[in-house]
Structures are given as structure tokens and as C-alpha cells.
Amino acid sequence: MCDDEICVPEAAALALTLPVGDGANDPARTALFSDARAQLPKAAQASAKFFQDADMFQLEMLESDQPDGLKLAGMTSAYFYPVEDGVLAYGKPQTIEQVSPDKWVLSTGGGYAEQKLTQITGILAVAGSDGAVQGWLLSAERTPKPLRAAVALPAAGPQNGSDVPPPRSGLLALLGFALLGGLILNVMPCVFPILSLKALSLAKAGAHEAHARAEAAAYTAGVLATFGLAGIVLAWLRASGFSVGWGVHLQDPRSVAVLALVMVVIGLNLLGAFEIGGGLSGVGQDLTQKRGWAGAFWTGALAVLVASPAPCRSWVRHLAPLLCCRRLRGCCCSSASASAWRCPIC
Secondary structure (H helix, E strand, O other): OEOOOOEOOOOOOOOOOOOOOOOOOOHHHHHHHHHHHHOOOEEOOOOEEEEEOOOOEEEEEEOOOOOOOOOOOOOOEEEEEEOOOOOEOOOOOOEEEEEEOOEEEEEEOEOOOOOOOOEEEEEEEEEOOOOOEEEEEEEEEEOOOOOOOOOOOOOOOOOOOOOOOOOOOOHHHHHHHHHHHHHHHOOOOOOHHHHHHHHHHHHHHOOOHHHHHHHHHHHHHHHHHHHHHHHHHHHHHHHOOOOOOOOHHHHOHHHHHHHHHHHHHHHHHHOOOOOOOOOOOOOOOHHHHOOHHHHHHHHHHHHHHHOOOOOOOOOHHHHHHHHHHHHOOOEOOEEEEOOEEEOOEO
């Protein structure tokens, strides 16, 4: 099953029983088949070329000079469905603009395909002013340069034929905004319980700054290693032909049930219903119950698994609060009891 953003693999066993007829056409069904054939895509009989990179996909089309070929004048919208996988970003909107009397350019985000295809095929669905949609089967050749600026110029603005793509943000700026987003998103219910338990173990460290820093590094390593392993597994599954995305393990009811039970146990522990243990660095697995570096590492791994459905998928959301609390010398943590903790800013 698919939507505009992701496809979820499904399997089903289907059976259809058809009675044997005498081979003659049923007049009552003739019109139905004729209408279905009329809705099949037609050959565009038009010239087309495309440009594609990681950020942008553009398809340039010339209207056909054949009477039954591609015609785009008077249309209200168009959408391109490529046959090849990963050519464009399926979840991003597609825009089309007329650049000359008989030339049109369709633009959208670039796909994830690493192989640079020299030719693509696909269906262009064109909606007319009457609401009817006609499909056109077309092929396009690759061009090495962008066909047009990714953002259309204003109608009254100067025309510019520059092929220079828009400037990108610097790496430091991206990392800074990602870290800020991580600090904010740690109040989300998918991450906050894990961090609360880590704060308990941090309070146990007391004035041992070196020990706290070592646990922070181990927790960071657990998050990075788990994300890296998940990326490798997803890349291998995609290369094997599976349409999977982030959080695929949450499509399994068994995984959801286990994680739900883990969250219930964490909630009861934080409410004081029972005491798991002062040396706990995580919950849900025996590995996270280890003291020291090992417990911090596996708690980072658990945070990644539990936080999969969060709206921001950046790994820094798990790192920001612990790194800040354990790295900044102005933050000191103390424990009033085994079940209470505070972090005053000195």
C-alpha cells in the first residue's frame, strides 16, 4: 500500500473463479471495455529531456506536432509518474510552467537514486479545463545541466537564464539548528522518559565529572552506532528491492507491543510505583541495566528505537541535553533521594 510519501509492503493470497463461456462477446460489456481502453495512456510522440540530482528533478517537454500527440495548452495541472525508482521525490509537489509557446518544464525534488540514468520513461497525467485527465506515455533523455531555475521567476521580473542552483546553508549553521531542534524535541513523549532515567544515573555520578563525561560519550556512541546500523540495514533492504523507510520496525505489531510495555514500565517507575534500581541506565533490555559505559551505550541505542515515530528524525535530539548537561561546567546535578533529581544552573 502506498501514499505520496512511503510504500508499505503487503502480501495477500487471492483467488478468482471465472465461468467458462462460449467465446462470444457480451454486448453489455463491450462499451465497458471500450471506455477502459480509451483511458489508457497515449504515446506522446514528443521530444523530452530531464535533469536530475539529489536536490532537483526537471522534465522538459515539447508539444507534439502530430494531431494525436502530446498537447499541453489549456491544461490546469500535470503530474509525472516515472517508471524508474528513485528518480524524483514522491512526497514533494510538482509544478509545471510554460517557458516558450511549445515548451514546458515540470519541476520537483530530486530522488534517492544513486545511479545516473541516461533515459527514463513514465506517464504524464494531464488534467484539462473540463476536469478530464489524459495520460501520456513519454521517454526523456538526460541532460547534464539544469533546464531552468528551481524557483520560477515572478511574472514581471527580469528573465534570467542562469543555471546556478540556489545557495545552500553552511554545515555549521545546519548543525546549530539541528542541535537547537534536538533540545526542544526532547520534551516529546518518545524521548523524554529515556532521558529522565539517564538524568537519574547522571545525578548518581555526583561530582565525578570525568565519569559523567565518559558516560556522555558512551551514550553518544550508542545513538550514533544504532543510527548507522539502521542506515546500513535500510540501504541494503532498498538495494534488495524492498520499499522500506524509517521506523519500519514499528510496522510490526510485536515490536510496537514490546515498546509500549517498555514505556508503561518507565512511567510506573517514574511515578514511584516501584523501584527498578539505582544503577539503571535504561530500561527494556538487560543490556541497558549495566552500570557505567555499557549501560549508557545501550540506553542510547534504546532511545533510537523508541524515538522512531518522533516528528524530527535528527540524531542530535538524543544527544543535545545530555551533552550539554555533562559538558557545561556551569551545570551541576545532585540527587536528594533515589527517586528525585534536580539540575540547578549555577
